[in-house]
Amino acid sequence: MSFPLDLQFALIDDDTGELVAFILPEFPDHAPDEMREGLVRRRLAALHGRCPCDAPMVLPNRAERRRARTEHELRVRVDHHPECPGDDHNIAAALARWER
Numbered sequence: 001m002s003f004p005l006d007l008q009f010a011l012i013d014d015d016t017g018e019l020v021a022f023i024l025p026e027f028p029d030h031a032p033d034e035m036r037e038g039l040v041r042r043r044l045a046a047l048h049g050r051c052p053c054d055a056p057m058v059l060p061n062r063a064e065r066r067r068a069r070t071e072h073e074l075r076v077r078v079d080h081h082p083e084c085p086g087d088d089h090n091i092a093a094a095l096a097r098w099e100r
């Protein structure tokens, strides 16, 4: 199964609201540096709760978790600095350049 490189999800206990696990994309061996740096920063944000660009990780709130029960996905939000390689737009752009 291939998992989109620009997505990351959280698995959260329905009753307690506690974080159980993260679902992160597999790290591609031959990705260009900008892609690797972006993915590393996203993993650091997941592990430490904050990206090196100083953006905090925001877990889905109760309403978002309730909606996710029907949508089967729960996205983690990190509002990266616009120039951070881990930012959604920068990851997507790096991915598009790599796949071209």
Ligand SMILES: [Zn+2]
Residues within 6 Å of the ligand: 041, 051, 052, 053, 054, 055, 080, 081, 084, 085, 086, 087
């Ligand atoms: Zn960042």
